[in-house]
Amino acid sequence: MKPMLHRLFILLAVFFPLITEAAKIEKGEIAGAKFMVAVPEGWQGQLVLLAHGYRHEGSPLEADFDPEGDLARPLLEKGWCVASTSYRRNGWIVEDAIEDVRSLYGHVEKKHGDVKRCVVVGNSMGGLIATLIAEGAVERVHGVVAIGTYLGKEESQGEGYHDSLTWKPEVPLIFLTNMTELDHPRHYREKAGTERTALWEVKRAGHCNVSGAERASALMAVNEWMDGKVPEKDKDGTLPPPDRPSTAQPVEGGLQGKAATISPAWGSVSTDLVAADLAKLGLKPGSTGWLKTPKKKAEVTVCTHFSDAPEGKAAIYLDANGWVQITQNGGRITDDFGLAAGDSFELLGSPDEKR
Incomplete structure (x- = not known):
């Protein structure tokens, strides 16, 4: 094998200490695509593959997910292995992404044992990838489960639906979709029929603005569907967010929170602030406050979801899992404010420059 091809198929894997008692974490790379696998103790062959959405070409390749998060943790506790791939590059990468999902599936089997049941969960462009996989693109x-699914062509290819769609799913397919993004899933079901498709509407605006619990509920419904228990085909898939207690520390004019996790791909921040903290500060959608870090202090707009954030401005919103997110539409809040995971920041409830 030529050196270049040899390097292409080299797989580098590093095992990390247990994050929970239930899982072992593996990270590595296959053909340029990074991957992460969380394997529960005593795994019996149930696998969830995560297919992420579009990421800008200049963003770092990232496959990490939070094993303690609202989707992965309950799956691991139920004995499911969870695995994700960065794909080999960013951008509009449908065909190569399918190959990367297939390669990760093969790696899990080779490294950890036979897969007896596999469910693919995809978001946005990943929802298109997942839908094509439901049509047989990966054996x-x-x-x-396809979330916030975009079934169209790349913008440069013109309007219409993706050319590879056959409209013939071979396995159960649940579209989990916000109420503002129903057109593509509805069109798919009109063409494909309802025998193997279901549409669960989340009564919440936004793009892929669904909680871990809502995703897990749809995934478990697909799992039961495979066993012959057909789910409700047209359903309200909305679940209330958990009532999370505040852990914020009071500071003059506001509250101190921490950056819990960072999105390397988007430069956004998931914090430990919750709905009660926003209420205490009198912050609600449409209002403004101030975000303060050692690097910068600036006004932030409170939005209902990421898609509602003003272009180029710092914004906060309460996500479907009940956590306050800090973001910048068209930018990287981590770079602008110098935030890293574990850093503290202050959220002030009034746009008063004197503070």
Whole structure:
């Protein structure tokens, strides 16, 4: 094998200490695509593959997910292995992404044992990838959950639906979709029929603005569908966010919170602030406050979801899992404010420059 091809197929894997008692974490790279796998103790062959959405070409390749998060943790506790791939590059990468999902599936089997049941969960462009997989693009996948699914062509290719769609799913397929993004899933079901498709509407605006619990509920419904228990085909998939207690520390004019996790791909921040903290500061959608870090202090707009954030401005919103997110539409809030995971920041409830 030529050196270049040899390097292409080299797989580098590093095992990390247990994050929870239930899982072992593996990270590595296959053909340029990074991956992360969380394997529960005593794994019996149930696998969830995560297919992420579009990421800008200049963003770092990132496959990490939070094993303690609202989706992964309950799956791991139920004995499911969870795996994700960065894909080999960013941008509009449907065909190569399918190959990267297939390669990760093969790696899990080779490294950890036979896969007896596999569900693919995809977001946005990943929802298109997952839908194509439901149509047979990857063998031995038994069910699919497609979230906030975009089924169109790349913008440069013109309007219409993706050319590879056959409109013939071979396995159960649940579309989990916000109420503002129903057109593509509805069109798919009109063409494909309802025998193997279901549409669960989340009564919440936004793009892929669904909680871990809502995703897990759809995934478990697909799992039961494989066993012959057909779910409700047209359903309100909305679940209330958990009532999370505040852990914020009071500071003059506001509250101190921490950056819990960072999105390397988007430069956004998930914090430990909750709905009660926003209420205490009198912050609600449409209002403004101030975000303060050692690097910068600036006004922030309170939005209902990421898609509602003003272009180029710092914004905060309460996500579907009940956590306050800090973001910048068209920018990287981590770079602008110098925030890293574990850093403290202050959220002030009034746009008063004297503070």
